[in-house]
Amino acid sequence: MSMNVGSDSTTEDEGIVDINTTPLIDVMLVLLIMLIITIPLQTHTVSMNLPQGDPPPLTTEDPKVVNVVIDFDNSISWNGEPVGSEAELQSRFQTAAGEPDQPEMHINPNRLADYRTVAHVLADAQRLGITKLGIVGQDQFMNEQ
Numbered sequence: 001m002s003m004n005v006g007s008d009s010t011t012e013d014e015g016i017v018d019i020n021t022t023p024l025i026d027v028m029l030v031l032l033i034m035l036i037i038t039i040p041l042q043t044h045t046v047s048m049n050l051p052q053g054d055p056p057p058l059t060t061e062d063p064k065v066v067n068v069v070i071d072f073d074n075s076i077s078w079n080g081e082p083v084g085s086e087a088e089l090q091s092r093f094q095t096a097a098g099e100p101d102q103p104e105m106h107i108n109p110n111r112l113a114d115y116r117t118v119a120h121v122l123a124d125a126q127r128l129g130i131t132k133l134g135i136v137g138q139d140q141f142m143n144e145q
Contacts, residue, residue: 067079094128094129104134
């Protein structure tokens with residue numbers, strides 16, 4: 001027989017008021033096992049076709065550059081020479097695209113030029129095969145040092 005040695009206020013009907021943590025630990029272990037099983041293994045590889053052989057020799061000459069300027073009145077000039085018509089501009093783009101070492105096209109739009117004109121020139125250059133194309137002349141946005 002056992003005997004309760006505590007205070008006299010404890011009765012037989014009182015239960016233990018501590019939380020039973022055994023079911024919580026069981027649930028946590030099950031979730032941990034499920035997480036470990038569902039995590040994909042990090043053994044995926046990426047196939048890459050790397051270049052073989054020696055790299056081409058570096059050229060010391062500067063690349064050929066063509067400056068296409070779109071002025072505030074939507075007039076277009078090619079390396080300082082005015083372009084009279086759209087057909088002439090397209091023929092110059094075709095000639096430049098046909099060269100074996102294609103020149104870099106630097107498009108320099110004035111900030112007052114119509115967006116439609118600039119977009120049209122860029123679309124013509126891309127459609128006619130110009131691959132080295134860039135917009136330059138945004139110096140007003142650079143920080144002065």
